[in-house]
Amino acid sequence: MTPTIAILLIITFVLSTVGLLLLIWSIANNQFSHGQEAARTIFSPGEEGHSEDPALAAEPAFTGDNSEQAAAIKGRWTADQSSRTAVLAWLSSAIFWLVLGSIFGLISSLKMHLPEFLISSEFLTFGRVRPVHLNAVTYGWASMAGIGAALFLIPRLFKTSLAGGKYAVMGSVIWNIGLVLGLIAITLGFSDGEEWLEFPWQVDLLFVVGGGLCAIPLLLTAANRKVEHLYVTSWYLMAALVWFPILFLIANLPFTFPGASGATVNWWFAHNVLGLWVTPIGIGIAYYMIPKILGRPIISYQLSLIGFWSLALFYSQVGIHHIIGGPIPTWLVTLSIVHSVMMSIPVITVAINHHGTMMGNFSRLKDSPTLRFVWIGALMYTVSSLQGSMEALRSVNVITHFTHYTIAHAHLGMYAFLSFILFGAVYFIMPRLTNWEWPWRRLISLHFWLVSIGILIYVVSLTITGWKQGVALLDATMPFMDIVRMTIPGLQARTVGGALMTLGHLVFAFHFVAMLMHRGVGNEQPTLFRNSVKEPTR
Amino acid sequence: MKRALAIMVGAALILLLATLTLVVMPYLQMSAEQVPPDLKPYTEQQQRGRQVYIANGCVYCHSQQPRDPGYAPGDRDRGWGRPSVPGDYAYDQPHLLGTMRTGPDLFNVGVRLPSVDWQLLHLYNPRIVHRDSIMPSYPFLFREVDKAAEGDKVVYLPASFGPESGQVVATDDALALAEYMLALDHTYPAPTLPTTDKPKE
Numbered sequence: 244m245t246p247t248i249a250i251l252l253i254i255t256f257v258l259s260t261v262g263l264l265l266l267i268w269s270i271a272n273n274q275f276s277h278g279q280e281a282a283r284t285i286f287s288p289g290e291e292g293h294s295e296d297p298a299l300a301a302e303p304a305f306t307g308d309n310s311e312q313a314a315a316i317k318g319r320w321t322a323d324q325s326s327r328t329a330v331l332a333w334l335s336s337a338i339f340w341l342v343l344g345s346i347f348g349l350i351s352s353l354k355m356h357l358p359e360f361l362i363s364s365e366f367l368t369f370g371r372v373r374p375v376h377l378n379a380v381t382y383g384w385a386s387m388a389g390i391g392a393a394l395f396l397i398p399r400l401f402k403t404s405l406a407g408g409k410y411a412v413m414g415s416v417i418w419n420i421g422l423v424l425g426l427i428a429i430t431l432g433f434s435d436g437e438e439w440l441e442f443p444w445q446v447d448l449l450f451v452v453g454g455g456l457c458a459i460p461l462l463l464t465a466a467n468r469k470v471e472h473l474y475v476t477s478w479y480l481m482a483a484l485v486w487f488p489i490l491f492l493i494a495n496l497p498f499t500f501p502g503a504s505g506a507t508v509n510w511w512f513a514h515n516v517l518g519l520w521v522t523p524i525g526i527g528i529a530y531y532m533i534p535k536i537l538g539r540p541i542i543s544y545q546l547s548l549i550g551f552w553s554l555a556l557f558y559s560q561v562g563i564h565h566i567i568g569g570p571i572p573t574w575l576v577t578l579s580i581v582h583s584v585m586m587s588i589p590v591i592t593v594a595i596n597h598h599g600t601m602m603g604n605f606s607r608l609k610d611s612p613t614l615r616f617v618w619i620g621a622l623m624y625t626v627s628s629l630q631g632s633m634e635a636l637r638s639v640n641v642i643t644h645f646t647h648y649t650i651a652h653a654h655l656g657m658y659a660f661l662s663f664i665l666f667g668a669v670y671f672i673m674p675r676l677t678n679w680e681w682p683w684r685r686l687i688s689l690h691f692w693l694v695s696i697g698i699l700i701y702v703v704s705l706t707i708t709g710w711k712q713g714v715a716l717l718d719a720t721m722p723f724m725d726i727v728r729m730t731i732p733g734l735q736a737r738t739v740g741g742a743l744m745t746l747g748h749l750v751f752a753f754h755f756v757a758m759l760m761h762r763g764v765g766n767e768q769p770t771l772f773r774n775s776v777k778e779p780t781r
Numbered sequence: 782m783k784r785a786l787a788i789m790v791g792a793a794l795i796l797l798l799a800t801l802t803l804v805v806m807p808y809l810q811m812s813a814e815q816v817p818p819d820l821k822p823y824t825e826q827q828q829r830g831r832q833v834y835i836a837n838g839c840v841y842c843h844s845q846q847p848r849d850p851g852y853a854p855g856d857r858d859r860g861w862g863r864p865s866v867p868g869d870y871a872y873d874q875p876h877l878l879g880t881m882r883t884g885p886d887l888f889n890v891g892v893r894l895p896s897v898d899w900q901l902l903h904l905y906n907p908r909i910v911h912r913d914s915i916m917p918s919y920p921f922l923f924r925e926v927d928k929a930a931e932g933d934k935v936v937y938l939p940a941s942f943g944p945e946s947g948q949v950v951a952t953d954d955a956l957a958l959a960e961y962m963l964a965l966d967h968t969y970p971a972p973t974l975p976t977t978d979k980p981k982e
Binding site: 250251254258354355356358359362363364365368369370371373374432433434435436437438465468473477478481482485486489490493498500501502503504505506507508509511515519552555556559560562563565566568569570571572575578579637641644645646647649716717718719723724727728730731734 | 784785788789791792793795796798799800801802803804806807808810811812814835836837838839840841842844846848849852853854855858859864865866867869870871872873874875876877878879880881882883885907908911913914915916917918919920921922
């Protein structure tokens with residue numbers, strides 16, 4: 244034990260010194276000074292004050308007051324077109340996996356209160372359907388839609404065309420093959436056996452290659468960039484695309500980490516998939532969409548950078564809060580709890596920026612589908628992250644650990660936060676790529692209400708059920724079977740919520756396909772939730 | 782390219798630090814942990830059962846990690862056993878600690894329910910044992926035969942649960958899984974567990 248403490252002390256000392264030196268260096272080099280100027284880099288000259296939503300504006304769109312401004316707008320259109328094939332490849336795959344993943348989620352949910360449902364085949368037993376759901380929505384939907392949105396944003400942020408887009412297309416093909424093989428392996432019973440790492444390691448190689456191929460256009464485009472400041476969204480996207488391959492590779496090393504240390508690696512990875520992969524993508528998208536749609540820069544650029552580095556530092560070490568009370572060294576658990584609580588710093592800075600920028604503009608939630616999805620997603624990021632910090636405290640975790648409460652929390656994060664932002668991003672991206680408006684605004688509305696009511700029922704029912712379950716588990720006077728019976732109504736309500744969400748996804752997928760087939764009226768009018776809002780009142 | 786590279790390198794370095802504290806150091810510390818002398822390695826049959834456990838995702842509803850009674854008294858009071866220590870998992874690869882207790886903890890299920898027949902009956906249909914259980918049935922781990930052959934393990938079912946005619950016999954997978962269940966016995970003393978009771982009210 245003594246050497247461990249010694250090493251810890253040395254590392255702490257070295258770290259604080261390095262941190263101090265970095266701080267001095269960055270102040271000396273004016274790293275903090277160009278603040279608000281950098282926040283404006285996402286606007287083309289003269290564009291600030293003009294909303295970029297919808298793609299086709301109800302009032303005459305901003306096309307520039309002079310030739311320089313018009314050229315910038317034209318340049319952005321060229322940048323959008325350059326990423327078209329790559330983005331469409333990733334997004335359409337993502338939506339396929341979303342539908343498949345939610346159907347498997349719904350089956351899992353049904354099985355929790357109808358234990359005799361679909362039992363005759365081993366391929367559809369609960370313990371295989373559930374990991375298929377998790378892996379399809381995590382690596383299929385969330386990751387692929389995230390990469391798609393990143394590929395769309397990168398040329399825009401760097402104000403240049405996407406270079407090497409064909410590598411990203413190849414990457415999507417390999418990634419999809421990996422998903423198909425991985426999900427088949429789980430179904431056939433060849434799971435690796437650890438949550439979030441079920442795919443056999445041979446299949447994991449495909450994800451490393453597929454993801455790595457996406458790094459090529461990122462680096463090429465970054466090298467060609469025509470902007471002086473790197474906007475905060477690009478920080479998040481670049482970091483995420485660096486982190487994921489490292490994480491995925493280490494965690495999937497076969498035959499390396501036995502027993503209890505395997506559990507620490509497992510949860511270090513699993514929480515980093517959330518914290519260092521999908522979260523930076525989600526926050527990064529929101530950092531772009533909210534100011535662009537409102538036509539005003541984020542309120543504090545400095546805060547956004549503090550938020551970025553504190554997220555990197557704290558989020559990377561929270562994973563072990565998944566094994567509080569488990570057979571691992573106490574210092575390790577405490578380390579993760581401390582970092583989980585410290586996560587409130589990046590969360591609050593991001594909240595100030597996202598919600599602060601929204602102040603006074605909430606009326607735009609009524610008409611812009613993208614803004615509505617993205618801002619609700621950003622709000623749920625604040626909520627689920629603060630909930631997560633609380634959940635890591637030993638006194639709370641002793642109740643919520645091992646219960647449905649955690650499942651509700653996971654869906655608040657992965658769905659109400661991340662998926663909402665991704666939905667919003669898809670609504671923003673598609674008209675600009677295809678030069679075609681969404682065919683039916685009522686379908687967007689239907690999608691929104693189905694998934695919103697669905698996730699509300701989901702989270703509320705499982706949160707309450709999970710808490711009651713957790714309290715009861717601590718007190719052995721309540722027989723285990725009584726606890727099982729107590730959870731049934733919550734599990735049934737979850738099925739209702741999940742069914743609404745799945746229905747919403749079918750609407751969304753149908754609309755997406757219809758758009759690709761150029762149904763509807765095309766370019767005649769913009770697709771907003773209501774048509775008349777943007778018209779000037781007189 | 783300077784700043785973009787700086788961000789990516791900085792991000793990678795921070796992750797490296799986290800890998801050091803959350804992966805490398807715990808690994809060094811825990812792999813030096815003493816393996817309890819009474820812990821037996823899995824037999825081939827038990828290891829096969831463990832694979833059946835993994836393939837069918839038992840881990841999504843069952844944990845294998847009783848917590849300290851001073852922290853979570855329910856774990857001990859429900860008879861799930863003493864708190865587990867890293868050494869208890871020396872032969873576990875992959876680990877099956879689990880994060881969910883839709884069903885009870887199984888770290889010592891071999892002590893609580895030490896009968897192969899009970900385990901098979903429960904796997905065939907948990908509702909034979911607990912009317913309201915929400916655990917799935919595993920009919921694909923069993924075969925229906927007209928007449929059990931020599932050496933077949935017959936599962937004797939209550940009339941309302943069995944097939945119309947013939948008998949139900951366990952497959953090798955079911956037998957292996959039951960063997961693994963019985964092997965889950967960690968009642969031996971843990972050498973690394975602190976024995977001194979802290980004065981605490």
